[in-house]
Amino acid sequence: MRIIHVALVLVLVVLAAPAWGADLDRWFHVSWGPAPHGNTPKRRIQASVRNDSPYRVTDVQLEVEGLTPDERSAGRRVVWALGDIEPGGESSFVTEAMDGAVAYRITVTSFDLVSVGSMH
Secondary structure, eight states: OOHHHHHHHHHHHHHHHHHHHHHHHHHEEEEEOOOOOOOOSSOOEEEHHHHSEEOOOOOOEEEEEEEESSSSSEEEEEOOOOSSOOOTTTTEEEEOTTTTOSSSEEEEEEEEEEEOOOOO
């Protein structure tokens, strides 16, 4: 039974892999804003990532690029969304603001497939 399960997951990964590159912008939507002031000495941004794919995913990796007023890069960093994200679900993350950045470009760069959407 375990071999069938592993084979099924591998088939799903192989079938979905070509679509991932083309569909990341359609499947994941990121929004961000300043994080509420807390007990940290640095400013932070708080963001959420919505999963509009047909898959339950985990280990969602994102690249955060800070942009200056003239839209030049103020720096980049890699962050991860918290936990598994079901189809139609959201997760979030908080990261330090980048010096000189007035806006951010945040993109999903990778994720791990957990399963095809849940049945309710």
